[in-house]
Amino acid sequence: MLPLFGDEKRRKINLGGSSSVSTLSAITDQAKARRIERTEQKRKNDAAIRIQSWWRAVSAVRAAKADMRKAFENDIEGLIGLRCMVLIGMDQEVLGKWSQTIVAKGEGSLFAPAVEPHQSSWRVLIRQIFLLLLRSIAVSPKSPDAVAHLKIMNMLVSVDVMTRNLGPHGRDVATDILVYALKRGFYPLLSEAIRSIPTTEAKSSTSLPLLVPLSTVAFSAFTAANDAYAEFPCWTGFKHLHNTLAAQPSAATEPDPAVLPPSPRILPLAGFLPKQHLDSRQDSSRCKSHGLHTPRDTLLFDSLPPHAFEESAVRAQAAAKAASADADSDDESRPKVSVVSSFAAAVSPVALPTLDARTLKRLSTLVTATHITSLLTATQKHPDATRRALFCMFLALEGVWPGNADTILGAIVVGGGGTSVIKELWRGSVRRANATSILREFKTGPVAEPDAPIPALLFLADLYAHALRTMGDDEFFGTSGSASAPRNPMSLDELTVFSRLLLDVAFGLYQAQVDADGDTNMSGTMGPSGVRYTWEEVREKVTKCLVAIHARDSRRSFTPPDHWLVSSQIDLRSFVEAALFEEQQISSGNARAVTTRQIARLAPRLGILHNIPFSIPFSTRVQVFRSFIFADIMARRPVDDQYEHHRTRITVRREHIAQDGFDRLADVDLKGRIGITFIDKWGEEEAGIDGGGVFKEFFTSLCKEVFDTDRGLWLANKKNELFPNPHAYAVEAHNLNWYRFIGRIIGKAMYEGILVDIAFAGFFLAKWLGKQSFLDDLASLDPELYNGLIFLKHYPGKPRGPVSELHRRHFGVTKSVDLVPHGSEIAVTKENRLQYIYMVSHYRLSKQIKQQSDAFFEGLSEIIDHKWLKMFNQQELQILIGGTDSPVDLDDLQGNTQYGGIFDSNHATIISFWRVVRSFDQEQRRALLRFVTSCSRPPLLGFKELVPNFAIRDAGSDELRLPTSSTCVNLLKLPRYQSEKVLRAKLLQAITANAGFDLS
Structure with a gap:
């Protein structure tokens, strides 16, 4: 080899000698x-x-390439040409020439080389060419050859085309090509091609109609029979495709959001969804013949934001309501709003464009009862995996179209075999789940298994909570007595297990907020066949169903003792201390503006007390309630010592207690101390100093008047439980002011710990808690209407008549009330009967008394913070107002009794008194309690909480006198009876005849 830079390696010799001697360093x-x-x-x-x-x-x-090009051009359609193409690689000219030739000559030319003995070679080569074509499109999606490339690619992965040309093994060849491409970036390359098409050019693009089928072809090539979903990475790739499209709307410059076309996540949706999904005329047989791709559809819906299918105005309204109201508030629109609506406000206008009318009309088919029923019918005999995927799709559809969640669930309950679906979800997936594994999956990330229990748990919780709305107690407990009557889809034993699972999951999610101090790393993504719900949304769904089941158990217990408690999982003392601290922190700001959802996030212990209060013992919650009130009293107390001497003093005429109380307390701060002076019938002030007892006397007399049903403000059901009169005159301004006043008075009683011997109807107490009442509550209000609705629900024939006519027949009035716009023109059918039953119940239990209830609660909230009440359910709230229905504990009463005069615990009369009282039955003991304290029920936490304490004072030696009492100070005035027999007779005479009331 000749040197390129000269022979510089030759040694140079200096023959001229050295001019000087070099040093060692120089050398x-x-x-x-x-x-x-x-x-x-x-x-x-x-x-x-x-x-x-x-x-x-x-x-x-x-x-070599030049030679291969010559060989390729000499045999473009043959096997030699295919080998040359593979060896040449990414050459746009060669690929374009081949594609144009094949498309021009038809699909026969594509499969001509695929004959024996060369079929195996053709199969290996063609899958590599498929990948080359895909890469070419990803690089140059607008090239003149792109359409030809896409047409060939669609042929190569079409099961029909492959089978038509290659015979029975054509499906295997198409599957082999897809598997090869999927492992080499099929979906990422496809997403590049789709994303490179600007939104403004989507309708005119010639490539997009061919790209869309490629994105979904795997779901027709792969079948559940060969377990392709688990064996091949199509789900991961498909999810990447949609996540990529969701992340970057378009390569083009986005126009003004006000005129923005449909989001790219929605743009190809009509193409992604099978035809039977969007054709309302398709019946179940057509659905079955076309095949179902519910796992794919689940991911499609999952990739969209909440409310993506709803019109802008509806979406904005729902987001505003969700941002300003509690999740369980008694809002007229509440049945139409799903839990995910709270997150709609966080989505930008660009992410939530207004859909055009045509697209929205086609998509609306998805939530029709006919369509949902057809899908359920078509999949009845499909494998379990298909059914689970279908349920996941429904759950995803709830999230993307929450305004139609009730329609979806109602269609399943009524026409889709709701009983069998609930059983299938429970026995097929949820029953074997456990809370520990579910919570671990949230903490560690997405679930990879197609049969993961979380989606099934969520959908079962949604479906069963919806079914409970119109399920009567006879159906729930199976007590109808008729063999043909429908039964609860879950047995009481199953509900016991299910409710405990829900409780453990819900508490674990609330506790996670506690452990993370307000922040968690829990993921809400449920995996390939799951649904993207945040852990906070999951918590709300689980809590909603849990509370509904607990409400039934509260009325008639079917769970074992301590079933609802989590005391073993927490330290109650530290929990209470933390809850009190959180309440102080919340109250230091604008407490009225804090919603239940925000409380759960900002104050996790209060979140537990407000959302799943039954997980904490009732006595503990009562202590917390009283602690909240005590903290409020201390915060209001002035720094100086004038508090004990400061009280608002009013005069009240004995003959007009209610009216004077209404007039004189209208502008008084009832949280402060109130001094009452009675005016007798001669207009003179009664002697005495009000140390608290006189106010109790005034309060007791006031309650007897204002809650008298003859006054017209209140009605009583058959259990003598009170609720506001729904009559039209009750909503007049003056009467609403009376409801507001009564609410303040009840609030004052709760604030002071005064028990009121009044029982309120459960559905009315639900209003205090911001909860809705459903069909099961109607039995306590209108048994006749309840029985009629139950008959309608189970009627085997076809219901007849418009909504308003049935309403008139039930209420027995001549005035017709439309429950929906033009309700008199809408017939009650098998499909909408549950909706009708729900609306009638809602009208009677809520709408008719809404104004009265709102006024009452407005007054109550002036004294008692709404957040404090949410720690209790209806039954517990009644106990908080009037005491417990438990037997009178005489040991407790005797141990907390004070004595006056010459009496002490060892006096002979006192010994006889307790011996006589212990011989009383419970009714007589309650009568004694009512005689002395004006309330027949014991205090919540025992007689130590009775203020003032139960007391007995010497009333002299005249044994002809009856015992008397001063209920204002809980005092029994007992003569010194020498005979136990006489004491018993006189005491029974006094307490049963209500005689001997002494105002002194």
């Missing part, structure tokens, strides 16, 4: 310089050799 430097010079020379020579080698290789490749 060393020269040697180092020569060594560096030799190294650099070697590097240059090596580089030259590599360049020469590369050039020879390039020249050889060019020559």
Whole structure:
């Protein structure tokens, strides 16, 4: 080889002699310089050799490719041409020429080389060419050859085309091509191609109609029979495709959001969804014949934001309501709003465009009862995996179209075999789940298994909570007595297990907020066949169903003792201390503006007390309630010592207690101390100083008047439980002011710990808690209407008549009330009967008394913070107002009794008194309690909480006198009876005849 840079390696000899003697340092430097010079020379020579080698290789490749191009052009459609294409690689000209030729000559030319003995070779080559075509499109999606490339690719993965040309094994060949491409970036390359098409050019694009089928072809090529979903990475790729489209709307510059076309996540949706999904005329047989791709549809819906299918105005309204109201508030629109609506406000206008009318009309088919019923019918005999995927799709559809969640669930409950679906979800997936594994999955990330229990748990919770709305107690408990009557789809034993699972999951999610101090890393993504719900949304769904089941158990217990408690999982003392601290922190700001959802996030212990209060013992919650009130009292107390002497004083006429109380307390702060002076019938002030007892007397008398049903403000059901009168005159301004006043008075009683011997109807107490009442509550209000609705629900024939006519027949009035716009023109059918039953119940239980209830609660909230009440359910709230229905504990009463006069615990009369009282039955003991305290029920936490304490005072030695009492101070005035027999007779006479009430 000739040197390129001269023979610089030859040794140089200096013959001229040395002009001077070099030092040792100079010699060393020269040697180092020569060594560096030799190294650099070697590097240059090596580089030259590599360049020469590369050039020879390039020249050889060019020559070989030139030869291959000639061979390719001589046999474009043959096997030699295919081999040449693979060896040439990414050459746009060669790929374009081949595609154009194949498309021009038809699909026969594509499969001509696929004959024996060359079929195996063709199969190997064609899958590599498929990938080359895909890469070409990803690089140049607008090239003139792109459409030809896409047409061939669609042929190669079409099961019909492959089977038609290759016979029975055509499906296997198509599957093999897809598997090869999926493992080499099929979906990422596809997403590049789709994303490169600007939104503004989507309708005119010739490539997009061919790209969309490619994105979903895997779901027709792969079948559940060969377990392709688990074996091949199509789900991961498909999810990547939609996540990519969701992340970047378009490569083009986005126009003004006000005129923005449908989001790219929605744009191809009509193409992604099978035809039977969007054709309302399709019946179940057509659905079955076309095949179902519910796992794919689940991911499609999952990739969209909440409310994506709803019109802008409806979406904005729902988001505003969700941002400003509690999740369980008694809002007229509440049945139409799903839990995910709270997150709609966080989505930008660009992410939530207004859909055009045509797209929205086609998509609305998805939530029709006919369509949902057809899907359920078509999949009845499909494998379990298909059914689970279908349920996941429904759950995803709830999230993307929450305004139609009730329609979806109602269609399943009524026409889709709701009983069998609930059983299928429970026995097929949820029953074997456990809370520990579910919570672990949230903490560790997405679930990979197609049969993961979380989606099934969520959908079962949604479905069963919806079914409970119109399920009467006879159906729930199976007590109808008729063999043909429908039964609860879950047995009481199953509900016991299910409710405990829900409780453990809900508490675990609330506790996670506690452990993370307000922040968690829990993921809400449920995996390939799951649904994207955040852990906070999951918590709300689980809590909603849990509370509904607990409400039934509260009325008639079917669970074992301590079933609802989590006391073993927490330290109650530290929990209470933390809850009190959180309440102080919340109250330091604008407490009225904090919703239940925000409390759960900002104050997790209060979140537990407000959302699943039954997980904490009732006595503990009562202590917390009283602690909240005490903290409020202390915060209001002035710094000086004038508090004990400061009280608002009013005068009240004995003959007009209610009216005077209404007039004189209208502008008084009832949280403060109130001094009452009675005016007798002669207009004179009664003697005495109000140390608290006189106010109790005033309060007791006031309650007797205002809650008297003859006054017209209140009605009583058959259990003598009170609720506001729904009559039209009750909503007049003056009467609403009375409801507001009564609410303040009840609030004052709760604030002071005064028990009121009044029982309120459960559905009315639900209003205090911001909850809705459903069919099961109607039995306590209107048994006749309840029985009529139950008959309608189970009526085997076809219901007749418009909504308003049935309403008139039930209420027995001549006035017709439309429950929906033009309700008199809408017939009650099998499909909408549950909706009708729900609306009638809602009208009677809520709408008719809404204004009265709102006024009452407005007054109550002036005294008692709404957040404090949410720690209790209806039954517990009644106990908080009037005491417990438990037996009178005489040991507790005797241990907390004070004595006056000459009496003490060892006096002979007192010993006889307790011996006589212990011989009383419970009714007589309650009568004694009512006689002395004006309330027949014991205090919540025992007689130590009775203020003032139960007391007995010496009333003299006249044994002809009856015992008397001063209920204002809980005092029994007992003569010194010498005979136990006489004491018993006189005491029974006094307490049963209500005689001997002493105002002194």
